[in-house]
Amino acid sequence: MEAELRTKTGAALLDIKTLSEKGRFEGYASTFGGEPDSYGDIIAPGAYTETLAEHAARGTMPKMFWQHDPNEPIGKWTSAQEDEKGLLVSGQLNMGVQRAREAYELLKAGDIDGLSIGYRIRGYEVDEDSDVWTLTKLDLREVSVVSIGANEHATVASVKSGRRALELADKLKAGERLTEREFEDLLKGSFGLSKAQAERAARLHLKGLDPDGRGDPGDAADGLAFLQALAG
Known part of the structure; x- marks a missing residue:
């Protein structure tokens, strides 16, 4: 990414x-x-x-x-x-x-x-x-x-969101697991999903990775594969 x-x-x-x-x-x-x-x-x-x-x-x-x-x-x-x-x-x-x-x-x-x-x-x-x-x-x-x-605060918010996504993507690349909240932040920052869309996508993905449905983010490799599929 x-x-x-x-x-x-x-x-x-x-x-x-x-x-x-x-x-x-x-x-x-x-x-x-x-x-x-x-x-x-x-x-x-x-x-x-x-x-x-x-x-x-x-x-x-x-x-x-x-x-x-x-x-x-x-x-x-x-x-x-x-x-x-x-x-x-x-x-x-x-x-x-x-x-x-x-x-x-x-x-x-x-x-x-x-x-x-x-x-x-x-x-x-x-x-x-x-x-x-x-x-x-x-x-x-x-x-x-x-x-x-003309809209400095909107620009700052956008930059901060992008940086958060970069930081979380680095964690995945390093093989670290993300929490459900972190996964949502990554979806919003990298793919422009709304809060509701990111929450739903994170729940669906995490449920698929974890059969007991407890929201374990699963393997970092699976997380990267999921993001790559989203990116097309």
Whole structure:
């Protein structure tokens, strides 16, 4: 089960350092440590080391999109590197593209000043008491120029749900058993089932695995097979 692509925007990311008349600019796409951001996350120093090395080996860079829309590339990133503060990126807007010219004017006027990363989680640690995630290893796919999302709380809820599903899928892969509640959470987070649908599917599956009907989640291998069948 491949980890879903996630995005992250928050006050800590709004740091455009320079902007030239030709559309060249530099800024921090994310910052390390400190207080948890609006998603309840802390990004650890070194989180980008592996993914940046992979891009360098392939001769590629993360894509530059407008508002995380892959149908609206607006230029290219020319460099990305970690320093003591965070992920510093330099880019060139394609001034022959209308959307890039609009982005330039909005950045110049200060109407928008956001950079946001699109990534998959490769490594993380969770503080169970505070529900703060420390992201230790990320697969960086793109960095977008963005404005603040209109419905931040809905976005945060969606991301948290996806993360919970990722954590539970990792338990199954490790051969651990899930409780009925955990199995329901996984169905809701990974497959978009409603609460009632997830409860019914979990009961049916668990009953099939356990002849005495007590709700034992059964073998992890059976759980993975069931999820793979759901995914088609």
